[in-house]
Amino acid sequence: MKPDSTFREIGPQTDRVTVRFGSSELSLPRGENLAGALLVVGVMPFRHTPLSGAPRGPFCMMGACYDCLVEIDGINRQACMLQVTEGLQIERPSIKGAGNA
Amino acid sequence: MTSDYAIIGGGIVGLSTAWGLLKRGLRVTVLDGDDGSFRASRGNFGLVWVQSKGMNQPRYAQWSQASAAAWADFAAELGDATGHDLGLEQRGGYDLHFSEQSLEATVAKYEILKQKLGGNYPYEVLGHNALRLEEPAIGPRVVGAILHHQDGHANPLRLLRALADDVRRLGGVILNGKRVTRVDKADLFRISCDDGTEVEAGKTVLSAGLGAAALGPMMGFKAPIRPQRGQVMITEKLPKLINRPSLIARQVDEGGIQIGATNEEVGLDDTVTQPGLSGLAAEAIAAFPVLAKAQLVRSWGALRILSPDGLPIYQQSPDMPGAYLVTCHSGVTLAAAHARFLPDWLEGADAAPDLEVFSEARFNVS
Amino acid sequence: MHSADLIVIGAGPAGMSAARRAAGSGLSVLLLDEQPAPGGQIYRDVDRASKTRGAILGSDFIDGLALTRRLAHDNITHLRGAVVWQIEEATRVNFTRNGKAELAEGRRILLATGALERPMPVPGWTLPGVMTAGAAQILLKQSGIACERAVLVGSGPLLYLVATQMVRAGVPPLALVETQTKADLARSLRHLGGALRGWPYLLKGLRMLWELRRAGIVRHVGATDIAVEGDRSASGVTFRVGGIEHRIACDTVLLHHGVVPNTQAARSIDIPHRWDDAQGCFAPECDEWGRTAVSSVFIAGDGAGIGGARAAALAGELVALEIARDLGGMTERERDAEARPLRSGLGAERAARSFIDSAYPPYAGALAPADDTIVCRCEEVTAGEIRRTAGLGCLGPNQAKAFVRAGMGPCQGRYCGLSVTRILSDTNGIPPDETGYYRIRPPLKPVTLGEIAALAEHETAEVGK
Numbered sequence: 038m039k040p041d042s043t044f045r046e047i048g049p050q051t052d053r054v055t056v057r058f059g060s061s062e063l064s065l066p067r068g069e070n071l072a073g074a075l076l077v078v079g080v081m082p083f084r085h086t087p088l089s090g091a092p093r094g095p096f097c098m099m100g101a102c103y104d105c106l107v108e109i110d111g112i113n114r115q116a117c118m119l120q121v122t123e124g125l126q127i128e129r130p131s132i133k134g135a136g137n138a
Numbered sequence: 139m140t141s142d143y144a145i146i147g148g149g150i151v152g153l154s155t156a157w158g159l160l161k162r163g164l165r166v167t168v169l170d171g172d173d174g175s176f177r178a179s180r181g182n183f184g185l186v187w188v189q190s191k192g193m194n195q196p197r198y199a200q201w202s203q204a205s206a207a208a209w210a211d212f213a214a215e216l217g218d219a220t221g222h223d224l225g226l227e228q229r230g231g232y233d234l235h236f237s238e239q240s241l242e243a244t245v246a247k248y249e250i251l252k253q254k255l256g257g258n259y260p261y262e263v264l265g266h267n268a269l270r271l272e273e274p275a276i277g278p279r280v281v282g283a284i285l286h287h288q289d290g291h292a293n294p295l296r297l298l299r300a301l302a303d304d305v306r307r308l309g310g311v312i313l314n315g316k317r318v319t320r321v322d323k324a325d326l327f328r329i330s331c332d333d334g335t336e337v338e339a340g341k342t343v344l345s346a347g348l349g350a351a352a353l354g355p356m357m358g359f360k361a362p363i364r365p366q367r368g369q370v371m372i373t374e375k376l377p378k379l380i381n382r383p384s385l386i387a388r389q390v391d392e393g394g395i396q397i398g399a400t401n402e403e404v405g406l407d408d409t410v411t412q413p414g415l416s417g418l419a420a421e422a423i424a425a426f427p428v429l430a431k432a433q434l435v436r437s438w439g440a441l442r443i444l445s446p447d448g449l450p451i452y453q454q455s456p457d458m459p460g461a462y463l464v465t466c467h468s469g470v471t472l473a474a475a476h477a478r479f480l481p482d483w484l485e486g487a488d489a490a491p492d493l494e495v496f497s498e499a500r501f502n503v504s
Numbered sequence: 505m506h507s508a509d510l511i512v513i514g515a516g517p518a519g520m521s522a523a524r525r526a527a528g529s530g531l532s533v534l535l536l537d538e539q540p541a542p543g544g545q546i547y548r549d550v551d552r553a554s555k556t557r558g559a560i561l562g563s564d565f566i567d568g569l570a571l572t573r574r575l576a577h578d579n580i581t582h583l584r585g586a587v588v589w590q591i592e593e594a595t596r597v598n599f600t601r602n603g604k605a606e607l608a609e610g611r612r613i614l615l616a617t618g619a620l621e622r623p624m625p626v627p628g629w630t631l632p633g634v635m636t637a638g639a640a641q642i643l644l645k646q647s648g649i650a651c652e653r654a655v656l657v658g659s660g661p662l663l664y665l666v667a668t669q670m671v672r673a674g675v676p677p678l679a680l681v682e683t684q685t686k687a688d689l690a691r692s693l694r695h696l697g698g699a700l701r702g703w704p705y706l707l708k709g710l711r712m713l714w715e716l717r718r719a720g721i722v723r724h725v726g727a728t729d730i731a732v733e734g735d736r737s738a739s740g741v742t743f744r745v746g747g748i749e750h751r752i753a754c755d756t757v758l759l760h761h762g763v764v765p766n767t768q769a770a771r772s773i774d775i776p777h778r779w780d781d782a783q784g785c786f787a788p789e790c791d792e793w794g795r796t797a798v799s800s801v802f803i804a805g806d807g808a809g810i811g812g813a814r815a816a817a818l819a820g821e822l823v824a825l826e827i828a829r830d831l832g833g834m835t836e837r838e839r840d841a842e843a844r845p846l847r848s849g850l851g852a853e854r855a856a857r858s859f860i861d862s863a864y865p866p867y868a869g870a871l872a873p874a875d876d877t878i879v880c881r882c883e884e885v886t887a888g889e890i891r892r893t894a895g896l897g898c899l900g901p902n903q904a905k906a907f908v909r910a911g912m913g914p915c916q917g918r919y920c921g922l923s924v925t926r927i928l929s930d931t932n933g934i935p936p937d938e939t940g941y942y943r944i945r946p947p948l949k950p951v952t953l954g955e956i957a958a959l960a961e962h963e964t965a966e967v968g969k
Binding site: 141148162171172174177180295297298303306312314315353368373374392397410411413415416419420422423429431432433434435436438477487 | 575592596607823897898900906943957959
Binding site: 043044045046047048051067068070072073074075076077081083086088089091092093094095097098099100101103104106112118120 | 510540556557560561587620621630631632633634635636638640642643646647648649650651652653654670674675736737751755756766790881882883884913915918919938949951952
């Protein structure tokens with residue numbers, strides 16, 4: 038799977054590991070910044086806001102903005118503050134239930 | 139400028155009272171503090187709550203019940219006028235218990251109060267399994283809960299905003315950033331502020347929260363109030379997890395889980411402490427284990443305004459007739475009472491509620 | 505519980521140089537940093553990136569190696585991935601590392617938390633595909649990732665630096681859309697006296713512009729009415745120059761109009777701040793040694809006022825000297841003698857600053873955003889909603905926050921605070937200093953309840969319920 042991404046790796050290819058994003062399997066460079074790695078393989082948006090449901094993706098890449106949140110092991114975390122490790126299971130953060138006005 | 143009423147304090151108590159007076163066609167000026175003032179109205183937990191209140195003073199339980207009963211209509215009227223949904227839910231609330239002993243002891247106390255209230259105290263006891271049917275996220279350490287059907291919760295910040303909005307719309311004047319330094323009475327009350335502002339009014343209500351401790355004695359009140367810190371925290375917005383509020387946690391209408399609150403006698407210190415947060419977090423996780431994975435997004439310390447017995451004070455000044463002290467630590471629960479019933483008392487109307495037990499006479503030293 | 509003479513928060517240039525200098529003076533130093541590798545944002549991952557991408561990133565970046573190398577010192581304990589969420593009693597730091605909360609006690613604390621990009625609320629800035637220029641540079645530095653079909657928008661030397669790095673990486677930007685005007689440049693010329701002392705920076709700037717021209721990068725200068733278009737993600741940027749409307753189709757929009765001190769940690773412990781009109785931001789009040797009103801807490805680097813990486817490194821050393829003196833590690837005389845060359849270096853570094861500040865002012869359209877532009881990204885609050893709170897009597901951001909939830913989200917107001925202060929200040933006609941800023945409370949960064957609760961197990965609860 039190579040979805041169209043507007044982010045390109047310019048360096049040498051490094052060692053890859055397999056992670057899951059939702060139901061799809063991704064091959065990402067081991068040890069690299071998770072947000073960057075997801076951008077390269079075309080993951081976008083990363084999440085939807087709990088209020089309006091608007092799509093969001095990485096904005097600051099320095100742990101300040103929280104627009105790159107993903108859910109890992111049931112915890113919503115900033116992808117830009119994580120490194121790619123083998124076997125990560127990543128989900129889009131669950132949004133507020135519809136019954137919750 | 140001259141008003142019928144000058145309200146000192148633009149928090150939920152002052153604004154609810156102002157709103158009620160405006161609805162009666164009276165002219166009202168509200169003097170409000172600044173951005174950094176201690177504001178219980180910005181830091182409270184948001185419960186519209188009956189249970190556990192007035193265990194030793196049934197009149198307080200009744201007053202809370204009357205307000206809770208008036209809340210829906212109050213919220214609807216205020217909501218319609220301003221377009222703000224106050225997030226009111228009155229489907230009952232829990233007192234969660236981690237031991238059978240504490241649960242039984244509380245029920246025993248409720249039974250006594252229930253008798254004093256002529257039976258009007260609709261609660262039921264849910265064991266762990268019954269509670270789990272209502273609250274699937276409840277943890278194994280919770281042995282049961284008292285579900286009180288008169289309890290509920292609302293969005294306190296939207297209440298504050300709606301009041302600020304509607305008091306203006308009704309023609310009330312709100313002066314922000316004011317520090318009242320002096321209150322004099324000749325024919326009219328004259329309220330003076332440190333920036334030179336002066337407001338004249340026929341009557342005045344002191345609802346300045348902790349500010350009343352300093353201003354009260356100048357106006358002939360005892361005003362024996364003290365701050366009590368409550369630390370509160372709130373998580374990121376989550377899918378629906380908790381159906382009914384409790385004293386430990388509630389899910390606010392925006393989605394976050396609000397967790398509270400400590401009771402700390404630390405004076406005018408509204409700092410948040412790590413032991414405070416850790417204790418609250420541990421208790422919330424004991425109640426709802428899934429919260430262990432929730433991210434804490436905000437926390438704050440707010441200062442409750444407590445009288446020696448924890449009850450509200452409603453008192454006309456013996457030295458300055460026409461000046462009233464109105465203070466309580468349950469401004470959200472009592473907002474409807476302050477909007478609907480208190481104006482009658484201030485105006486001396488026939489329909490005025492009997493608030494004698496809340497006078498300062500109870501603080502007389504024998 | 506960790507303990508040290510000095511806890512340094514942040515392993516950017518200021519934190520790294522301070523840690524080393526303090527360690528060299530015999531102090532034990534605990535260096536806490538969020539990132540897996542030292543360098544801060546400016547030298548992000550320099551140890552690794554300099555090997556493969558040094559030529560693209562340039563010699564200024566590689567300079568960071570000198571700082572990271574010097575961290576290897578017996579007196580320095582560097583904890584990577586340590587996210588600080590609370591400072592208490594001015595001596596205790598609560599942080600999370602590897603999913604576990606930890607406490608550290610320090611006799612002195614140095615905040616070296618650096619800078620953030622100045623919030624640039626323009627229509628569409630929340631769309632996927634819109635990032636800060638700094639973010640694009642971080643991707644390039646840390647991960648060797650370049651954005652294709654990108655437009656750089658805003659003002660300031662960082663735009664040129666990022667653009668030239670993209671050119672060198674073989675992925676040039678489509679265009680630069682710059683908001684500063686010729687009038688700004690003319691005004692800035694009166695600061696040239698100082699700038700001439702900072703001539704190396706000017707020379708660098710000219711060299712970058714020349715490099716961009718040679719690469720055929722189009723520059724639109726004096727742009728107004730900037731908006732990002734797009735439905736699910738950015739698809740173009742529109743703007744006006746001299747009355748003519750432009751539209752550039754693109755996939756990525758990189759915003760930048762200066763950086764501002766990251767004051768969250770300092771504010772959380774009530775260190776007083778002052779509005780800096782020249783830089784259009786708040787800065788903590790500290791003396792020439794980085795000392796604050798909280799006697800055990802010091803601040804160095806961009807977090808104390810924007811000066812750039814070299815200035816930050818020098819300031820870090822200066823503050824470390826004072827802390828060493830404070831803790832009895834050196835005499836006042838020794839401190840002053842060692843400080844002298846650092847101060848003269850700092851003077852030269854700061855010389856070009858006022859020229860840069862006036863030549864590249866913030867984009868006016870983002871300081872006073874249109875009513876329907878989102879200002880608070882987390883809670884999706886618009887500029888118009890903030891303005892309306894002024895009509896409801898909100899004199900400052902804390903009451904406005906209570907009314908419309910701006911600043912209540914996980915970023916803790918980092919990307920809306922200055923906008924909200926300025927909008928309220930403009931609407932109420934009250935200066936920013938009087939308008940004030942959000943009261944910052946813990947957590948400085950979100951932390952799970954489980955992590956916080958774990959700390960309770962070791963304590964007898966002092967807190968009643």
